[in-house]
Amino acid sequence: xxxxxYVPRVNNNDDSVRVVELRVKEGEFVKRGQILGAVETDKAVxxxxxERDGYVxxxxxxxxxxxxxxxxxxxxxxxxxxxxxxQTPAALVVDxxxxxxxxxxKAREMLRELDLAAAAIPVAGERLTVAxxxxxxxxxxxxxxxxxxxxxxASERTPSVPGEYRELSGEERGMFSTVLWHRDRAAPGYLxxxxxxxxxxxxxxRYAEQNKLMLSPLLPLMAFRLVELAKASPPINATVxxxxxxxxxxxxxxxxxxxxQTLYLAVVNAAQELTAARFxxxxxxxxxxxxxxxxxxxxxxxxxxxFSSMARWxxxxxxxxxxxxxxxxxSHAAPNxxxxxxxxxxxDHRVLSGFDAAQILRALAQPPA
Amino acid sequence: xxxxxxxxxAAIRSKVIELAKALNIDAAALGDADIxxxxxxxxxxxxxxxxxxxxxxxxxxxxxxxxxIDNLGSIDAMTDFLxxxxxx
Numbered sequence: 001x002x003x004x005x006y007v008p009r010v011n012n013n014d015d016s017v018r019v020v021e022l023r024v025k026e027g028e029f030v031k032r033g034q035i036l037g038a039v040e041t042d043k044a045v046x047x048x049x050x051e052r053d054g055y056v057x058x059x060x061x062x063x064x065x066x067x068x069x070x071x072x073x074x075x076x077x078x079x080x081x082x083x084x085x086x087q088t089p090a091a092l093v094v095d096x097x098x099x100x101x102x103x104x105x106k107a108r109e110m111l112r113e114l115d116l117a118a119a120a121i122p123v124a125g126e127r128l129t130v131a132x133x134x135x136x137x138x139x140x141x142x143x144x145x146x147x148x149x150x151x152x153x154a155s156e157r158t159p160s161v162p163g164e165y166r167e168l169s170g171e172e173r174g175m176f177s178t179v180l181w182h183r184d185r186a187a188p189g190y191l192x193x194x195x196x197x198x199x200x201x202x203x204x205x206r207y208a209e210q211n212k213l214m215l216s217p218l219l220p221l222m223a224f225r226l227v228e229l230a231k232a233s234p235p236i237n238a239t240v241x242x243x244x245x246x247x248x249x250x251x252x253x254x255x256x257x258x259x260x261q262t263l264y265l266a267v268v269n270a271a272q273e274l275t276a277a278r279f280x281x282x283x284x285x286x287x288x289x290x291x292x293x294x295x296x297x298x299x300x301x302x303x304x305x306x307f308s309s310m311a312r313w314x315x316x317x318x319x320x321x322x323x324x325x326x327x328x329x330x331s332h333a334a335p336n337x338x339x340x341x342x343x344x345x346x347x348d349h350r351v352l353s354g355f356d357a358a359q360i361l362r363a364l365a366q367p368p369a
Numbered sequence: 370x371x372x373x374x375x376x377x378x379a380a381i382r383s384k385v386i387e388l389a390k391a392l393n394i395d396a397a398a399l400g401d402a403d404i405x406x407x408x409x410x411x412x413x414x415x416x417x418x419x420x421x422x423x424x425x426x427x428x429x430x431x432x433x434x435x436x437x438i439d440n441l442g443s444i445d446a447m448t449d450f451l452x453x454x455x456x457x
Contacts, residue, residue, distance in 0.1 A: 214406060214420075214436050215413040258414070281433045284417075288431075291421040312392075312412050 001167075002057055002077040002084045003112060007039060007067045008048060009102050014041040016068050019061045027080055028056045036074070039067070048073065051105055055080040070102075079158055079165070103128040114177070134241060171262045181324035190319045191357055192344035195365035197335055203367035211277065219255075219332065220280040222364065223307040226330055227251050227271045227279065229363055230305055236360060237304050239325045240350040246325075254303025254323055255283060257290035264290040265323055267303045308332065311341075320346050327351035330364065372427075372455055377448045384422050385444070388415040401444045427451055 010017050022037040024030055030050045037048045054076035061073040075084050103111060103118050107128045111118055114137075118128055121136045168176060182188055204218035211217075230237040230251050238247045251272040254265040266286035271279055286299045308320045309332035316336050320329045328351075331344035343365055347357040378401060389396035389410040396410035406416060420441065424431055429451060435441070440450040 212438055214438055214441055215416055216406070219413070284436065285433050287417055288421050288424075291418055292425060312414055 002075050002082050003052065003054075004072040005036070005048070005051060005074050005076060006108075007061065007069055007071050007073045008046055009069045010039060010041045010044050010046045014043070014069070016066050017041055017046075018066050019063055019073070020045060021063050022059060022061060022074075024056050024059070024074075026056050026059055029080075030054065030056060030076070037061070037063075049105075050076065051109060052076060054078055055082070057082055057084060104130070106130050107133055131242065171264075175263070178324055179321055182321045185324075186322050187349040188322055188346055189349045189354060189357070190344060190346050191354055191361070192317070192331075192342050193358065193361045193365060194340045195343055196339070197341040198339070200365075200367050207276075213280075215284065217280050219307070219309050220283045221276065221367070222330075222332065223253055223255055223283065224271070224274075224276050224279045225364055225368065226305060226307055226360075227253050227274075228368075229360055231272045233360075236327060236352065236356070238327055238351050239304075239348065241325075245351070248304045250304070252302045252304045253279075253283075254306035254326070254329075255287070256306070256308040256320075257287050259291045259293060262293065264295060264300060265303055265306060266290040266295060267299050267301065269298060269302065306330070310334075317342050317344065319344060322346050322348055328357065328360065330361070372452065374448055374452065377427075377451060378444050380426065381419075381423070381444045381447050384419055384426075385410065388418055391415070399444070403444075404438065404442045405444075406438070406442065423447060423451075427455070429454065 007017060007019075009015075017039040018041070020038040020040050024036050030036060030053070032050055032053050034050045035047045036050050036056075039046055039048060055078070057075040057077040057080075059074045060071070061067050067073065077084070104127050107118075107130050110116075110130055110133050114133075116133065121128060121132055123129075123132050124135075125132075200218060200222065204216060204221055207213070207217050207221060234247060237251050238245055240246065250270045253268045253271040255268070257264045257266045266283075266289065268274070268279065268282045268286060271282075274282060286295065289295045289299055303323050303326055306320075306323050306326055306329035308318070308329055310318050311332055311334040314334045316333050318331050318333060320331050322329055327348045329346050331342075331346065333342045333344070335341040343361050345357040345361050347354075352360075382399065382401075385399055385405065386396045392410075392412065392415060394410050396408075399405070399408055399410060405411060405419075406413075411419065420431065420436060423429065423441075435450075439446065441447050
Protein backbone atom coordinates (compact mmCIF):
# COMPACT_ATOMS: atom_id res chain seq x y z
CA UNK A 1 0.00 0.00 0.00
CA UNK A 2 1.46 3.39 -0.94
CA UNK A 3 2.49 5.58 1.95
CA UNK A 4 3.56 9.21 1.98
CA UNK A 5 6.83 10.48 3.36
CA TYR A 6 6.21 13.86 4.91
CA VAL A 7 8.41 16.92 5.01
CA PRO A 8 9.84 16.82 8.54
CA ARG A 9 10.03 19.66 11.01
CA VAL A 10 13.57 20.83 11.67
CA ASN A 11 12.77 23.06 14.61
CA ASN A 12 9.70 24.29 16.42
CA ASN A 13 9.79 27.83 15.06
CA ASP A 14 9.80 27.05 11.33
CA ASP A 15 6.71 25.78 9.57
CA SER A 16 8.52 25.49 6.26
CA VAL A 17 11.89 24.17 5.21
CA ARG A 18 14.04 24.26 2.12
CA VAL A 19 14.60 20.98 0.30
CA VAL A 20 18.36 20.84 0.04
CA GLU A 21 18.64 17.70 -2.02
CA LEU A 22 16.81 14.58 -3.14
CA ARG A 23 19.02 11.56 -3.69
CA VAL A 24 16.44 9.28 -5.33
CA LYS A 25 14.44 9.13 -8.53
CA GLU A 26 10.94 7.89 -9.21
CA GLY A 27 10.88 4.13 -9.76
CA GLU A 28 13.95 3.54 -7.59
CA PHE A 29 13.81 0.92 -4.82
CA VAL A 30 14.92 2.17 -1.41
CA LYS A 31 15.57 0.47 1.91
CA ARG A 32 14.19 1.49 5.25
CA GLY A 33 16.57 3.96 6.90
CA GLN A 34 18.21 4.93 3.62
CA ILE A 35 18.73 8.70 3.39
CA LEU A 36 16.53 9.96 0.60
CA GLY A 37 17.34 13.63 0.85
CA ALA A 38 17.80 16.54 3.21
CA VAL A 39 15.93 19.63 4.29
CA GLU A 40 17.16 22.72 6.10
CA THR A 41 16.19 25.92 7.80
CA ASP A 42 18.59 28.71 8.61
CA LYS A 43 19.31 26.89 11.86
CA ALA A 44 19.94 23.28 10.90
CA VAL A 45 20.04 20.63 8.20
CA UNK A 46 18.13 17.37 8.62
CA UNK A 47 18.51 14.12 6.68
CA UNK A 48 15.27 12.50 5.54
CA UNK A 49 15.37 8.69 5.89
CA UNK A 50 12.96 6.20 4.30
CA GLU A 51 10.51 4.85 6.87
CA ARG A 52 10.03 1.58 5.01
CA ASP A 53 11.35 -0.48 2.13
CA GLY A 54 9.68 0.30 -1.16
CA TYR A 55 9.69 1.91 -4.55
CA VAL A 56 9.66 5.66 -4.98
CA UNK A 57 6.31 6.17 -6.68
CA UNK A 58 6.14 9.93 -6.91
CA UNK A 59 8.37 12.81 -5.84
CA UNK A 60 6.50 15.98 -4.98
CA UNK A 61 9.32 18.01 -3.41
CA UNK A 62 11.88 19.78 -5.54
CA UNK A 63 15.48 20.54 -4.65
CA UNK A 64 15.98 24.17 -3.81
CA UNK A 65 12.28 24.79 -3.22
CA UNK A 66 10.53 25.63 0.03
CA UNK A 67 8.10 23.02 1.38
CA UNK A 68 5.58 23.18 4.20
CA UNK A 69 6.27 20.96 7.19
CA UNK A 70 3.84 18.05 7.04
CA UNK A 71 3.29 18.22 3.29
CA UNK A 72 4.06 15.12 1.24
CA UNK A 73 7.66 15.00 0.08
CA UNK A 74 7.32 11.74 -1.83
CA UNK A 75 5.31 8.52 -1.98
CA UNK A 76 6.68 5.02 -1.38
CA UNK A 77 4.96 1.82 -2.44
CA UNK A 78 5.40 -1.90 -2.27
CA UNK A 79 5.18 -2.30 -6.02
CA UNK A 80 6.63 -0.10 -8.72
CA UNK A 81 3.82 1.78 -10.44
CA UNK A 82 1.34 1.34 -7.58
CA UNK A 83 -1.50 3.88 -7.53
CA UNK A 84 -1.45 6.44 -4.73
CA UNK A 85 -4.42 7.39 -2.62
CA UNK A 86 -6.22 10.43 -3.99
CA GLN A 87 -6.31 12.04 -0.57
CA THR A 88 -3.80 12.15 2.18
CA PRO A 89 -4.89 9.68 4.89
CA ALA A 90 -6.47 11.54 7.76
CA ALA A 91 -4.32 9.54 10.13
CA LEU A 92 -1.22 11.14 8.81
CA VAL A 93 -2.20 14.75 8.63
CA VAL A 94 0.42 16.52 10.67
CA ASP A 95 -0.46 19.58 12.65
CA UNK A 96 1.83 22.21 11.25
CA UNK A 97 0.48 24.99 13.43
CA UNK A 98 1.76 23.95 16.81
CA UNK A 99 4.64 21.71 15.98
CA UNK A 100 4.93 20.20 19.44
CA UNK A 101 2.57 17.34 18.57
CA UNK A 102 4.53 16.07 15.57
CA UNK A 103 4.70 12.27 15.79
CA UNK A 104 8.01 10.53 16.14
CA UNK A 105 8.90 8.19 13.28
CA LYS A 106 7.78 5.14 15.24
CA ALA A 107 4.59 6.86 16.30
CA ARG A 108 3.92 7.86 12.71
CA GLU A 109 4.43 4.26 11.62
CA MET A 110 2.02 3.08 14.32
CA LEU A 111 -0.55 5.69 13.32
CA ARG A 112 -0.35 4.53 9.74
CA GLU A 113 -0.74 0.85 10.64
CA LEU A 114 -3.72 1.52 12.88
CA ASP A 115 -5.24 4.16 10.64
CA LEU A 116 -5.40 6.70 13.46
CA ALA A 117 -5.45 10.48 13.43
CA ALA A 118 -2.59 12.09 15.34
CA ALA A 119 -4.75 15.08 16.23
CA ALA A 120 -7.10 12.91 18.30
CA ILE A 121 -4.39 11.65 20.64
CA PRO A 122 -3.22 13.62 23.70
CA VAL A 123 0.52 14.26 23.81
CA ALA A 124 2.38 13.98 27.10
CA GLY A 125 5.63 15.55 26.00
CA GLU A 126 6.92 17.65 23.15
CA ARG A 127 6.14 15.09 20.44
CA LEU A 128 3.55 12.38 19.95
CA THR A 129 5.20 9.08 20.88
CA VAL A 130 4.30 5.40 20.74
CA ALA A 131 3.69 5.60 24.51
CA UNK A 132 1.14 8.38 23.93
CA UNK A 133 -0.67 6.24 21.36
CA UNK A 134 -0.63 3.18 23.58
CA UNK A 135 -1.97 5.13 26.53
CA UNK A 136 -4.74 6.50 24.34
CA UNK A 137 -5.50 3.05 22.91
CA UNK A 138 -6.10 1.73 26.39
CA UNK A 139 -8.65 4.44 27.03
CA UNK A 140 -10.25 3.60 23.70
CA UNK A 141 -9.50 -0.09 24.12
CA UNK A 142 -8.29 -0.43 20.55
CA UNK A 143 -5.73 -2.96 19.36
CA UNK A 144 -2.12 -1.92 19.03
CA UNK A 145 0.98 -3.56 17.70
CA UNK A 146 4.42 -3.98 19.09
CA UNK A 147 6.66 -1.03 18.35
CA UNK A 148 9.62 -2.04 16.27
CA UNK A 149 7.97 -5.20 15.00
CA UNK A 150 7.78 -5.23 11.25
CA UNK A 151 4.34 -5.67 9.86
CA UNK A 152 4.51 -8.40 7.25
CA UNK A 153 3.57 -6.01 4.47
CA ALA A 154 6.57 -3.84 5.18
CA SER A 155 9.09 -6.51 4.33
CA GLU A 156 7.26 -9.08 2.23
CA ARG A 157 7.81 -9.18 -1.48
CA THR A 158 5.07 -9.77 -3.98
CA PRO A 159 4.78 -13.53 -4.68
CA SER A 160 6.15 -14.70 -8.02
CA VAL A 161 2.82 -16.36 -8.85
CA PRO A 162 0.60 -13.92 -10.82
CA GLY A 163 -2.04 -12.24 -8.69
CA GLU A 164 -3.39 -8.88 -7.69
CA TYR A 165 -3.66 -6.79 -4.55
CA ARG A 166 -7.00 -6.01 -2.92
CA GLU A 167 -7.49 -3.78 0.10
CA LEU A 168 -8.63 -5.43 3.31
CA SER A 169 -12.21 -4.74 4.32
CA GLY A 170 -12.90 -3.11 7.67
CA GLU A 171 -13.69 -6.50 9.20
CA GLU A 172 -10.57 -8.10 7.72
CA ARG A 173 -8.48 -5.22 9.01
CA GLY A 174 -10.00 -5.72 12.47
CA MET A 175 -9.10 -9.41 12.39
CA PHE A 176 -5.60 -8.51 11.19
CA SER A 177 -5.12 -6.12 14.11
CA THR A 178 -6.44 -8.71 16.55
CA VAL A 179 -4.08 -11.39 15.31
CA LEU A 180 -1.14 -8.97 15.45
CA TRP A 181 -1.96 -8.03 19.05
CA HIS A 182 -2.15 -11.71 19.95
CA ARG A 183 1.19 -12.34 18.24
CA ASP A 184 3.09 -9.24 19.26
CA ARG A 185 1.72 -8.22 22.63
CA ALA A 186 0.14 -11.10 24.51
CA ALA A 187 2.02 -14.13 25.77
CA PRO A 188 -0.70 -16.54 24.66
CA GLY A 189 -1.24 -19.85 26.32
CA TYR A 190 -4.00 -22.40 25.80
CA LEU A 191 -5.40 -25.16 27.94
CA UNK A 192 -8.60 -27.10 28.10
CA UNK A 193 -10.58 -29.41 30.30
CA UNK A 194 -13.11 -32.09 29.54
CA UNK A 195 -16.42 -31.77 31.31
CA UNK A 196 -19.87 -33.27 31.37
CA UNK A 197 -22.22 -30.81 29.64
CA UNK A 198 -25.39 -32.46 30.97
CA UNK A 199 -25.73 -30.32 34.16
CA UNK A 200 -25.40 -27.13 32.14
CA UNK A 201 -27.89 -28.35 29.52
CA UNK A 202 -30.39 -29.22 32.24
CA UNK A 203 -29.87 -25.91 33.99
CA UNK A 204 -30.37 -23.96 30.75
CA UNK A 205 -33.47 -25.98 29.82
CA ARG A 206 -35.05 -25.27 33.21
CA TYR A 207 -34.17 -21.61 32.94
CA ALA A 208 -35.69 -21.39 29.44
CA GLU A 209 -38.86 -23.08 30.58
CA GLN A 210 -39.27 -20.92 33.67
CA ASN A 211 -38.69 -17.74 31.68
CA LYS A 212 -40.52 -18.81 28.49
CA LEU A 213 -37.49 -18.02 26.39
CA MET A 214 -37.48 -18.26 22.62
CA LEU A 215 -33.77 -19.02 22.37
CA SER A 216 -31.66 -21.45 24.33
CA PRO A 217 -29.96 -19.50 27.12
CA LEU A 218 -27.14 -22.05 27.46
CA LEU A 219 -24.32 -19.98 25.98
CA PRO A 220 -25.51 -16.66 27.43
CA LEU A 221 -25.74 -18.29 30.86
CA MET A 222 -22.24 -19.72 30.54
CA ALA A 223 -20.94 -16.32 29.43
CA PHE A 224 -22.72 -14.74 32.38
CA ARG A 225 -21.09 -17.28 34.68
CA LEU A 226 -17.74 -16.11 33.35
CA VAL A 227 -18.73 -12.55 34.22
CA GLU A 228 -19.64 -13.65 37.74
CA LEU A 229 -16.32 -15.45 38.15
CA ALA A 230 -14.46 -12.33 37.03
CA LYS A 231 -16.54 -10.26 39.40
CA ALA A 232 -15.54 -12.54 42.27
CA SER A 233 -11.92 -12.56 41.14
CA PRO A 234 -11.06 -9.16 39.58
CA PRO A 235 -7.46 -10.05 38.58
CA ILE A 236 -8.98 -12.12 35.76
CA ASN A 237 -10.32 -8.92 34.25
CA ALA A 238 -7.07 -7.14 33.47
CA THR A 239 -4.39 -6.64 30.87
CA VAL A 240 -0.79 -5.45 30.68
CA UNK A 241 0.25 -2.16 29.11
CA UNK A 242 3.86 -1.02 29.04
CA UNK A 243 4.81 -3.70 31.54
CA UNK A 244 2.19 -2.51 34.03
CA UNK A 245 -0.94 -4.34 34.98
CA UNK A 246 -4.07 -2.49 33.92
CA UNK A 247 -7.00 -3.55 36.09
CA UNK A 248 -10.34 -2.88 34.43
CA UNK A 249 -13.08 -1.32 36.52
CA UNK A 250 -15.84 -2.89 34.51
CA UNK A 251 -16.40 -6.20 32.78
CA UNK A 252 -17.14 -5.92 29.07
CA UNK A 253 -17.98 -9.38 27.84
CA UNK A 254 -17.17 -10.04 24.18
CA UNK A 255 -19.13 -12.81 22.49
CA UNK A 256 -18.29 -14.06 19.01
CA UNK A 257 -21.11 -13.85 16.46
CA UNK A 258 -20.82 -15.28 12.97
CA UNK A 259 -22.94 -13.14 10.66
CA UNK A 260 -22.71 -14.60 7.19
CA GLN A 261 -19.06 -14.45 6.25
CA THR A 262 -18.21 -11.96 8.98
CA LEU A 263 -17.12 -12.82 12.51
CA TYR A 264 -17.92 -10.14 15.07
CA LEU A 265 -17.03 -9.82 18.70
CA ALA A 266 -20.24 -8.31 20.05
CA VAL A 267 -19.72 -6.67 23.44
CA VAL A 268 -22.01 -6.40 26.45
CA ASN A 269 -20.69 -3.46 28.40
CA ALA A 270 -20.59 -3.23 32.20
CA ALA A 271 -21.87 -6.79 32.45
CA GLN A 272 -20.99 -6.91 36.14
CA GLU A 273 -23.97 -4.68 36.86
CA LEU A 274 -26.50 -6.98 35.18
CA THR A 275 -28.62 -9.82 36.46
CA ALA A 276 -28.66 -13.05 34.46
CA ALA A 277 -31.96 -12.07 32.83
CA ARG A 278 -30.73 -8.61 31.91
CA PHE A 279 -27.47 -10.05 30.61
CA UNK A 280 -29.31 -12.52 28.38
CA UNK A 281 -31.42 -9.67 26.98
CA UNK A 282 -28.40 -7.43 26.46
CA UNK A 283 -26.46 -10.18 24.74
CA UNK A 284 -29.47 -11.03 22.56
CA UNK A 285 -29.68 -7.43 21.48
CA UNK A 286 -26.02 -7.08 20.48
CA UNK A 287 -26.21 -10.46 18.72
CA UNK A 288 -29.14 -9.19 16.65
CA UNK A 289 -27.24 -6.02 15.84
CA UNK A 290 -24.24 -8.08 14.77
CA UNK A 291 -26.31 -10.36 12.57
CA UNK A 292 -27.82 -7.31 10.90
CA UNK A 293 -24.28 -5.85 10.52
CA UNK A 294 -25.42 -2.88 12.59
CA UNK A 295 -23.27 -3.09 15.69
CA UNK A 296 -22.76 0.29 17.33
CA UNK A 297 -19.14 1.25 18.05
CA UNK A 298 -19.67 0.66 21.77
CA UNK A 299 -20.96 -2.83 20.97
CA UNK A 300 -18.03 -3.82 18.82
CA UNK A 301 -15.01 -2.76 20.84
CA UNK A 302 -13.72 -2.67 24.37
CA UNK A 303 -14.09 -6.32 25.39
CA UNK A 304 -12.19 -7.13 28.56
CA UNK A 305 -13.09 -10.85 28.58
CA UNK A 306 -14.53 -13.01 25.83
CA PHE A 307 -16.49 -16.15 25.10
CA SER A 308 -16.65 -18.08 21.86
CA SER A 309 -18.58 -21.18 20.83
CA MET A 310 -18.23 -23.26 17.70
CA ALA A 311 -20.52 -26.01 18.95
CA ARG A 312 -23.14 -25.34 16.28
CA TRP A 313 -20.60 -26.31 13.62
CA UNK A 314 -19.82 -29.52 15.50
CA UNK A 315 -16.29 -28.33 16.11
CA UNK A 316 -15.01 -30.34 19.04
CA UNK A 317 -11.97 -28.17 19.79
CA UNK A 318 -10.86 -24.70 18.81
CA UNK A 319 -8.14 -22.40 20.08
CA UNK A 320 -9.34 -18.82 19.73
CA UNK A 321 -7.17 -15.77 19.23
CA UNK A 322 -7.16 -13.38 22.19
CA UNK A 323 -9.05 -10.18 21.45
CA UNK A 324 -6.82 -7.16 22.07
CA UNK A 325 -6.41 -6.16 25.71
CA UNK A 326 -8.21 -9.19 27.08
CA UNK A 327 -6.63 -11.71 29.42
CA UNK A 328 -8.91 -14.59 28.52
CA UNK A 329 -11.26 -15.96 25.88
CA UNK A 330 -13.17 -19.11 26.74
CA SER A 331 -13.90 -21.53 23.92
CA HIS A 332 -16.95 -23.74 24.01
CA ALA A 333 -17.21 -26.72 21.67
CA ALA A 334 -19.55 -29.54 20.73
CA PRO A 335 -19.68 -32.71 22.83
CA ASN A 336 -17.75 -35.68 21.49
CA UNK A 337 -19.16 -39.14 20.80
CA UNK A 338 -18.84 -40.12 24.46
CA UNK A 339 -21.00 -37.18 25.52
CA UNK A 340 -18.14 -35.23 27.08
CA UNK A 341 -17.29 -31.77 25.88
CA UNK A 342 -14.28 -29.50 25.99
CA UNK A 343 -14.00 -26.06 27.52
CA UNK A 344 -10.85 -24.27 26.42
CA UNK A 345 -9.13 -21.06 27.41
CA UNK A 346 -6.77 -18.92 25.41
CA UNK A 347 -5.16 -16.69 28.01
CA ASP A 348 -2.52 -14.02 28.25
CA HIS A 349 0.22 -15.52 30.36
CA ARG A 350 1.37 -12.05 31.39
CA VAL A 351 -1.88 -11.72 33.32
CA LEU A 352 -2.95 -15.26 34.18
CA SER A 353 -1.04 -18.41 34.99
CA GLY A 354 -2.07 -21.78 33.64
CA PHE A 355 -3.32 -22.57 37.13
CA ASP A 356 -5.54 -19.46 37.09
CA ALA A 357 -6.96 -20.39 33.70
CA ALA A 358 -7.60 -23.98 34.77
CA GLN A 359 -9.37 -22.81 37.94
CA ILE A 360 -11.64 -20.59 35.88
CA LEU A 361 -12.51 -23.42 33.51
CA ARG A 362 -13.21 -25.82 36.35
CA ALA A 363 -15.57 -23.33 37.95
CA LEU A 364 -17.18 -22.57 34.60
CA ALA A 365 -17.77 -26.25 33.85
CA GLN A 366 -20.47 -26.34 36.55
CA PRO A 367 -23.68 -24.30 36.45
CA PRO A 368 -24.50 -22.18 39.50
CA ALA A 369 -25.79 -24.19 42.44
CA UNK B 370 -43.17 -7.66 0.80
CA UNK B 371 -46.97 -7.87 0.87
CA UNK B 372 -48.78 -7.97 4.20
CA UNK B 373 -51.01 -10.80 3.13
CA UNK B 374 -51.34 -13.64 5.64
CA UNK B 375 -50.60 -16.46 3.23
CA UNK B 376 -47.74 -14.59 1.64
CA UNK B 377 -46.18 -13.84 5.03
CA UNK B 378 -46.53 -17.46 6.14
CA ALA B 379 -44.99 -18.71 2.91
CA ALA B 380 -42.07 -16.30 3.27
CA ILE B 381 -41.39 -17.31 6.88
CA ARG B 382 -41.62 -21.00 6.00
CA SER B 383 -39.24 -20.49 3.11
CA LYS B 384 -36.74 -18.74 5.38
CA VAL B 385 -36.95 -21.47 8.03
CA ILE B 386 -36.31 -24.11 5.37
CA GLU B 387 -33.36 -22.12 4.01
CA LEU B 388 -31.79 -21.70 7.45
CA ALA B 389 -32.31 -25.37 8.30
CA LYS B 390 -30.78 -26.40 5.01
CA ALA B 391 -27.59 -24.57 6.01
CA LEU B 392 -27.48 -26.94 8.99
CA ASN B 393 -28.11 -29.95 6.72
CA ILE B 394 -31.64 -30.35 8.05
CA ASP B 395 -34.83 -30.69 6.02
CA ALA B 396 -37.54 -28.55 7.63
CA ALA B 397 -40.19 -29.07 4.97
CA ALA B 398 -42.43 -30.88 7.45
CA LEU B 399 -42.67 -27.88 9.81
CA GLY B 400 -46.32 -27.09 10.50
CA ASP B 401 -47.65 -23.55 10.79
CA ALA B 402 -48.50 -24.07 14.46
CA ASP B 403 -45.37 -26.03 15.38
CA ILE B 404 -43.18 -24.35 17.99
CA UNK B 405 -40.04 -23.56 16.05
CA UNK B 406 -37.49 -23.78 18.92
CA UNK B 407 -39.00 -27.11 20.04
CA UNK B 408 -39.23 -28.59 16.55
CA UNK B 409 -35.44 -28.97 16.44
CA UNK B 410 -34.91 -27.75 12.92
CA UNK B 411 -33.09 -24.59 13.94
CA UNK B 412 -30.54 -23.94 16.66
CA UNK B 413 -30.47 -20.69 18.63
CA UNK B 414 -28.20 -18.91 16.17
CA UNK B 415 -30.44 -19.85 13.26
CA UNK B 416 -33.53 -18.69 15.15
CA UNK B 417 -31.74 -15.42 15.80
CA UNK B 418 -31.02 -15.18 12.07
CA UNK B 419 -34.71 -15.82 11.40
CA UNK B 420 -35.68 -13.00 13.77
CA UNK B 421 -33.20 -10.58 12.20
CA UNK B 422 -34.50 -11.48 8.73
CA UNK B 423 -38.10 -10.97 9.97
CA UNK B 424 -37.24 -7.52 11.31
CA UNK B 425 -35.54 -6.47 8.09
CA UNK B 426 -37.92 -8.07 5.61
CA UNK B 427 -40.95 -6.38 7.13
CA UNK B 428 -39.24 -3.23 8.37
CA UNK B 429 -40.38 -4.29 11.79
CA UNK B 430 -37.86 -3.51 14.56
CA UNK B 431 -38.41 -5.62 17.63
CA UNK B 432 -37.79 -4.81 21.26
CA UNK B 433 -36.01 -7.45 23.24
CA UNK B 434 -39.17 -8.12 25.26
CA UNK B 435 -41.05 -8.89 22.02
CA UNK B 436 -38.88 -11.92 21.45
CA UNK B 437 -40.75 -14.74 23.14
CA ILE B 438 -42.63 -17.90 22.27
CA ASP B 439 -46.02 -16.22 22.39
CA ASN B 440 -45.10 -13.65 19.74
CA LEU B 441 -42.59 -15.48 17.58
CA GLY B 442 -42.77 -19.15 18.51
CA SER B 443 -44.38 -20.46 15.33
CA ILE B 444 -45.10 -19.45 11.76
CA ASP B 445 -48.68 -18.66 12.82
CA ALA B 446 -47.51 -16.61 15.81
CA MET B 447 -45.00 -14.63 13.78
CA THR B 448 -47.64 -13.88 11.16
CA ASP B 449 -50.28 -12.86 13.69
CA PHE B 450 -47.84 -10.69 15.63
CA LEU B 451 -46.72 -8.87 12.48
CA UNK B 452 -50.23 -8.28 11.21
CA UNK B 453 -51.45 -7.13 14.62
CA UNK B 454 -48.64 -4.60 14.96
CA UNK B 455 -48.72 -3.40 11.36
CA UNK B 456 -52.42 -3.22 10.82
CA UNK B 457 -53.85 -3.10 14.34
